[in-house]
Amino acid sequence: MTGLVRGAWSPENHARLVEMLRIPVDPTTPPIAAFDCDDTLLCRDTSYATLAYVESHPSLPLRAAGQPLRARYDAALVAHGRRVAYPLIPRFFAHEAAKSVDALAAAWIAHFFATGQIYLRPEFIDLIGHLRRAGWIVTIVSASPNFLVVPVARRLDIAPTDVLAMTLEIDASGAYTESLVTPVPMLEGKADAVRHRYGRPATFATGDSRSDAAMMQEARYALLIDGHDATLREDALAAGWWVQSSWSHSPAEAGLGAQP
Secondary structure (H helix, E strand, O other), X not given: OOOOOOOOOOHXXXXXXXXXXXXXXXXXXXXXXXXXXXXXXXXXXXXXXXXXXXXXXXXXXXXXXXXXXXXXXXXXXXHHOHHHHOOHHHHOOOOOEHHHHHHHHHHHHHHHHHOOOOEEOHHHHHXXXXXXXXOOEEEEEEEXXXXXXXXXXXXXXXXXXXXXXXXXXXXXXXXXXXXXXXXXXXXXXXXXXXXXXXXXXXXXXXXXXXXXXXXXHHOOEEEEEOOOXXXXXXXXXXXXXXXXXXXXXXXXXXXXXXXX
């Protein structure tokens, strides 16, 4: 027996994960477990918490401080979809010193955890421990900014090199630019990022939105954290993915549906 905690897993998904943990592992090409971050690995969303914090703290040493960032993001999401809106969040911090942004972001993430604005799902903390002991590679693949996801990964002892998140290039002065490092880990770019980093698709992939679908489609085992997209849930069931329902979830993209 693996000892995987039952927690809030459905009986079916718990049994499936136990069986998955029993597959043979070749240490020369270990299986890869790819976790989306916001509203999957985490309950709630680091990017939304950050936009609210920066908006409400105009004294921060940032050009974006005090600006209506969430309204700008939401308008782009509704008008143009994820492909346009997601890159706005890291770009709100372009032209700032990368080291300063990274330090501020680490402090924000610590604050969000301390105040309960975000938390790691205990079932995933346990699952990641079992995956590691079984010899799997564990990676976080996120459309949130790298400077927000790396501090989350550190809490799970996941190295920055195993964080595939949206990353701005850095210029000669040490400032973030508006250019994104490719492949950009959103939509089909999540699957591209995993293959680019590891040379093969994820063996197990889990996420909660359309942005995770391509990565999950390429995986041998796919787990949808069902929360806000009824059409995606139907597609997941039709594709034979595992579906975990009734977990707390942000209403981040409610109504957006299949819009790219």
